[in-house]
Amino acid sequence: MKIVIIDYGAGNVKSVQFALERLGYEAICSSDATVIKSADKVIFPGVGEAKSAMEEIKKFGLDKVIPKLKQPVLGVCLGMQLMCRFSEENNTECLNIFPLDVLKFDEQNKVPQIGWNVINNLKGDLFEGIKEDEYVYYVHSYYIPKNDFAIAMTDYGIQYSGAIQKDNFYACQFHPEKSSSVGEQILRNFINLS
């Protein structure tokens, strides 16, 4: 099993790598298109700001590579948002894997949302063995509204997409690598996807 974490200089690559290590999997961090394409599983993490992250991705030519990947890909947090069409964060054009827009939370709740919230309306293999309303860790100011690709929902004043999926592309807004045993199970499920 070859797992590659896309390292474009703006991601929390080590956190994801260590989380996989705790599960007994070795992962390679790389920005090299050939290495990424040859992986069995690709993880696309992200912490930071959309515009500068997209610039980094383009610098490595990965904006042409990521949307064409055929193996299972898991976007995390900013990685998920960058897989969408557009982000309100500095009006950024993203990778357009999902035909969705990323919006800023309005000020009815505190922004960013930081902390543990529940996921429900779970669908598909990524959440195998995960009960409804388990807690996962979120840190974000932007969100993807409810849509047809949603495989998990979360409530923060509004119902929004905790996770989405389209074909081989999976993405979660929360951080599985920081979500205790629940997150570990989700990562394990991703690694076990065929």
Next chain:
Amino acid sequence: MLTKRIIPCLDIKNGRTVKGVNFVGLRDAGDPVELADRYSKEGADELVFLDITATKERRKTLVEMVEKVARKVNIPFTVGGGISSIEDVNILLRAGADKISINSSAVKNPQLINDLANKFGSQCVVLAVDAKLIEGVWKVFLVGGRVETELNLFDWVKEGVERGAGEILFTSMNNDGTKNGFANDALRKLSKIVNVPIIASGGAGTVQHFIDTFKDGKSDAALAASVFHFKEIEIVDLKTELAKQGIKVRM
């Protein structure tokens, strides 16, 4: 619904956890990686590491510790202490820290908050503020509470959030180490004037103090050190009691 967070804080000196009273009189409280692991298993929602090492080897020791913690624990953690540049933050985030906190360096150079928020996103920039109530005015202190400034707590926090801080860690120096409860009046006011999460720090002594700061102080998270390090309060008991009181927590 988002839960209230319980955050054990580990003050780090030369790679060891230490704990003082009112910022002075340090006691050894163990290996930070072991403690972090223990807390994550006991149900802590997050961890904060504040490095107070003052040697030249400081940064190297801290980065090594951050990496060890990231390897071991499966919950998020914040690192603070002596961070004063984009490069400092980059190294710590890449070593596995989830958020960083800045304090004195932000007062000396407020633009740092903007720069960090633009580069890494507000969500990983925690503005830590130590303040003391003096003759009815909350004054900001620097360098671990040793240097008084002319800044008013509320003005500074407001400015910090406008510049891009994503979270406020407010330590009341009047309460810190006293075990008499959190500074809930000031905390409640902070929650009113800014719309980012507020972490209450300083004064935790009993379970009731946590209940009070969530209910009365409107805090989003509560941070404490010695009550956890010296096992005066078990996190699981604390959370059970909070849940009983109708406060939403992750169990």
